[in-house]
């Protein structure tokens with residue numbers, strides 16, 4: 001699912017109770033309700049939509065298998081609907097409706113594993129408020145055509161048909177949704193359109209979907225649609241892609257949907273996600289309005305906001321398509337694991353961005369989504385696992401951070417070459433294959449990631465998924481010279497937000513630049529703070545933190561700063577005074593963060609060089625001076641003075657250039 005204007009603020013600011021996540025939640029088995037001692041196999045829904053109001057009448061056939069003996073009653077979720085009668089094999093069953101449930105008393109007792117089918121006849125009254133099932137008449141809110149559709153994530157399917165409305169009880173044999181509308185209208189749903197039948201002034205559209213499906217991924221839409229079909233050709237095979245939009249939107253929509261084939265091909269590559277999972281049926285999109293979302297990944301039939309048809313949304317369309325693998329083929333076990341749906345789909349639309357517009361565009365999208373996450377985490381801090389109720393679709397968390405977790409996992413497992421997808425994508429395909437058409441939780445993903453990579457990734461999931469926050473690094477660096485050899489000392493500290501891990505153990509990359517060339521150093525982080533020294537081939541001039549942008553972090557890099565313990569007063573010292581032994585090394589010590597000016601004067605008191613000017617943090621640092629003046633010219637022999645002005649204090653040292 002995606003918000004209407006991809007980046008529109010879904011930022012919610014609910015008060016956060018300090019310490020709520022002090023002990024971060026661990027995955028637990030799904031809390032299966034005691035009444036759910038059965039397994040749904042198939043739903044067939046016959047909807048009769050007069051399309052003159054929100055009223056409708058329907059029959060829902062539920063095929064299920066009891067999971068215990070002496071099975072003579074069961075209940076389904078059922079809200080804002082009215083049950084008229086229930087029959088099983090022609091026999092009437094008694095029922096009770098109330099408190100969001102429809103309790104069915106069967107006409108006989110069933111044994112464990114014995115299949116049974118019930119037909120539930122029900123209706124929806126005109127005037128029932130829009131939820132799960134949406135009805136809009138023509139004319140209001142600029143609506144050009146009467147429209148009815150369903151959109152139900154997380155658990156609003158119960159507002160349009162009786163069902164066991166949890167993502168983890170997929171109907172293994174799929175669903176059939178038959179929609180009867182006035183003959184000037186048409187209707188679409190999951191799967192394949194088997195036939196259209198006409199009776200009197202009505203038409204019935206017979207749709208069948210033959211894959212396991214969760215209730216929230218079932219859908220229908222009915223209106224005065226124009227529809228057309230294009231063929232996606234892959235490996236000598238082909239699959240229909242079917243679109244439903246209002247007639248006045250169709251020419252724009254055809255253009256705005258034109259990248260669909262490329263998207264299907266990109267994600268279906270054998271070294272990316274593998275073949276589109278429902279290729280024996282179809283993919284499709286139906287555009288509606290008004291619509292509370294941008295897009296919703298109904299299985300094989302995504303429902304989108306009309307705006308995407310009229311103005312386009314490459315990212316949104318790619319996002320919903322990618323959900324067919326991540327969300328539909330493999331569905332989050334429960335809503336605690338929503339990031340597996342949204343994080344995967346969001347990273348997919350970012351990967352498509354890379355494929356379509358290149359690396360710079362991809363990185364700028366990643367950056368902007370990192371900012372969205374940082375600002376949301378500032379007002380609404382929580383882990384992406386088990387978001388607080390009502391926060392499942394927080395853009396900054398489930399989507400942006402979820403996608404960054406995928407990006408960082410790719411980095412941690414070392415799959416960083418865009419042109420040659422490797423172990424990260426293999427891991428995703430194994431995740432997809434082993435949980436194909438089923439459900440997954442975060443621990444399933446961790447287990448498979450560890451199996452495929454051979455890495456212990458418990459720390460990664462703990463820090464990034466089960467806990468909140470992100471690292472806020474300060475990297476101080478200092479060059480060291482010993483004879484002709486150089487080394488670089490790095491001092492990495494983390495000042496993470498309240499409730500976040502005190503130390504993120506992400507490996508870190510820094511790029512060390514020299515007068516000519518540079519080198520990339522990657523090191524593991526075991527503590528906070530951490531001090532580490534590497535030999536380098538020349539005198540370092542600049543250090544870039546995370547130059548390839550693999551980390552969801554904020555950082556500052558300071559030059560020459562080490563620990564400040566023991567520094568009680570400003571101090572300036574000098575070492576190495578001969579051009580033959582390299583630049584002069586000026587050692588600065590500051591007891592507190594101060595505005596500092598570091599200047600070189602000749603013996604007449606003329607300023608020849610400003611080495612530093614600006615705020616410096618507390619601590620010890622080294623500044624190198626190569627005996628050049630401000631214009632880069634070498635200075636002649638003689639006496640020079642180096643003066644440090646630190647706040648109100650001054651320190652001066654002298655040296656003689658030969």
Ligand SMILES: [Zn+2]
Nearest residue numbers: 001002342345
């Ligand atoms: Zn989504």
